[in-house]
């Protein structure tokens with residue numbers, strides 16, 4: 304097919320992009336989104352600080368705008384993210400003990416039930432592990448201990464039984480200490496009946512990233528019986544080196560049956576969080592880059 308979304312769909316996959324609602328009014332942004340993508344995720348609008356600026360007082364304006372847009376255009380919506388150490392509202396950052404636990408589960412209940420039935424998969428917990436496979440010493444980990452991740456998944460399951468529930472992280476672009484720890488967590492959750500349906504691989508890369516065990520890593524998770532998703536793909540660089548990395552990631556996903564789709568972390572280089580690294584498929588003028596052609600060919 305002629306576009307990323309249509310080609311992915313022919314292969315039973317989605318092809319998505321991270322979106323900010325304030326750019327939807329820009330014609331080229333909307334045109335590119337509508338033409339090329341069949342799934343979206345909020346780059347920031349569904350995070351804790353955006354959705355619950357004061358405890359128990361929810362603001363769904365940005366997220367609702369994206370969900371309405373997706374419905375109008377026949378796109379799926381990924382949910383990102385219910386619990387993360389970053390972009391927490393100030394009021395949550397100072398909480399301790401049971402108060403923090405209640406705040407976390409209250410947040411999950413408030414957001415996931417608001418969007419119930421509208422989200423294909425939620426990143427329930429984001430970035431809870433360090434490179435060496437130990438738990439990140441976030442406020443959640445320090446205050447609540449190891450059980451906070453499974454408590455978050457149970458709360459999400461109760462609030463939105465329809466959505467697939469994912470654990471999402473970066474630096475998991477091969478078989479390594481971090482992906483080993485996440486793998487062990489999935490095995491443990493399955494053994495104890497903690498709900499988990501999918502693992503998200505952010506895949507923030509550079510043109511010289513080592514992808515020698517990228518597909519093998521996706522496959523070992525898939526073999527556990529969870530879906531795998533490429534959730535935040537971007538690749539610093541340019542030209543054929545950048546295109547080659549995008550191609551390798553796309554091929555890896557297509558080679559793994561349970562890799563359900565790919566999301567790139569933005570549409571155009573001009574709005575990328577890594578803008579100087581020009582890591583996306585469209586340049587600052589919405590022109591297709593060599594990386595775009597590589598992905599389309601691979602799909």
Ligand code: XIL
Nearest residue numbers: 346347383384429473505535568576
């Ligand atoms: C980034 C956004 O792109 C930025 O706009 C924001 O300032 C910070 O967060 N991992 C994640 C994403 O899970 O939520 C982050 O998004 C990028 C890294």
